[in-house]
Amino acid sequence: MHRNLTRKLLRALTSPFTRMPGESFAGQLPALSGLQSQTAELLSAHVHYLAGTIGERHIGRYDALCASVDYIAGAFEAAGYKPQRHGFELLGKTVCNVDATLPGKSGRVLVIGAHYDSIPGSAGADDNASGTAAVLALAKLLKDFVPNDTIRFVAFANEEHPCLPATTMGSYEYARMCHQNGDQVRMMVLEMLGFFKHEDNTQHYPFPFNLVYPTTGNFLGFVGNWKSRQLLHQCIGSFRRHGNFPSDGVAAPDFVRDIGRSDHWGFWQFGYPAIMITDTANFRNPHYHTELDTPDTVDYQSMSRVVTGLAEMVKEIAG
Numbered sequence: 001m002h003r004n005l006t007r008k009l010l011r012a013l014t015s016p017f018t019r020m021p022g023e024s025f026a027g028q029l030p031a032l033s034g035l036q037s038q039t040a041e042l043l044s045a046h047v048h049y050l051a052g053t054i055g056e057r058h059i060g061r062y063d064a065l066c067a068s069v070d071y072i073a074g075a076f077e078a079a080g081y082k083p084q085r086h087g088f089e090l091l092g093k094t095v096c097n098v099d100a101t102l103p104g105k106s107g108r109v110l111v112i113g114a115h116y117d118s119i120p121g122s123a124g125a126d127d128n129a130s131g132t133a134a135v136l137a138l139a140k141l142l143k144d145f146v147p148n149d150t151i152r153f154v155a156f157a158n159e160e161h162p163c164l165p166a167t168t169m170g171s172y173e174y175a176r177m178c179h180q181n182g183d184q185v186r187m188m189v190l191e192m193l194g195f196f197k198h199e200d201n202t203q204h205y206p207f208p209f210n211l212v213y214p215t216t217g218n219f220l221g222f223v224g225n226w227k228s229r230q231l232l233h234q235c236i237g238s239f240r241r242h243g244n245f246p247s248d249g250v251a252a253p254d255f256v257r258d259i260g261r262s263d264h265w266g267f268w269q270f271g272y273p274a275i276m277i278t279d280t281a282n283f284r285n286p287h288y289h290t291e292l293d294t295p296d297t298v299d300y301q302s303m304s305r306v307v308t309g310l311a312e313m314v315k316e317i318a319g
Helices: 002-018 034-054 059-078 125-141 170-180 226-242 264-268 300-317
Strands: 084-090 093-102 108-115 150-156 184-191 220-225 247-252 274-278
Touching (some): 002 247, 034 059, 034 125, 034 300, 059 093, 059 150, 084 170, 108 125, 108 170, 108 300, 125 150, 125 184, 150 170, 170 264, 184 226, 220 226, 226 264, 226 300, 264 274
Parallel strands (some): 108 150, 108 184, 220 247
Antiparallel strands (some): 093 150
């Protein structure tokens, strides 16, 4: 009785931050469409190359980092874009962000990004070859879309330790470049999109969020700070209209631990609204930051549902 009362009280207290528009998908997932099956194959190919063929990708394995850039640029080119490499210095070496642009006419920019590096000691299949693969797949899915806002698909260097959170992150460097150029930016980062479980007690949050959020790790998380809540609400509301996949979200004050643990942090430093879209990382995936984060642990069918839903969401958000 006491626990139930505590849960109800916490839900009431946190509702300004956790109440989201629309209704999360519930029930039996439909069979994959033909497009979703093709997307699952594409996502698998990207993850297997980045986390399998290349493997660890960080400044300590500089050749692997460069090979990742070449692969990402090649994938953008194959999808019909003209990618740009934006180099900057880290520990005496040149590292690169890579972007591909789908031009719009409004003057506004929607950045969709993911970091392609991995932590030392891990192939980084979910963290974050999955997010990078999703960016590449979205670029292909949206190539013929004519947006109102310019869309930039970006692969960031240097998100992982020892760079997070710091000005050596590729996303911070990219946000700084946008700020210098006077770009009017909204940003979403795809941070780990490949691990989903449909059994109970597979989702673990620290107190008090463990009393608010589901205990089944089958949903897509939308995370932002309070200043980015309008963008977050627009995105999750749109995803819930178009994506047949469970979702949940939070727009919390900046001091709340963990809400800034990815490349959206750098954009916050320049006043841009930015959110993280994620499978919730170590709160679900037991292979997080270990040698067990390999391509065979990624759920490509769930990823394809997520990515095709995100494609429809982006069409609505970018107009």
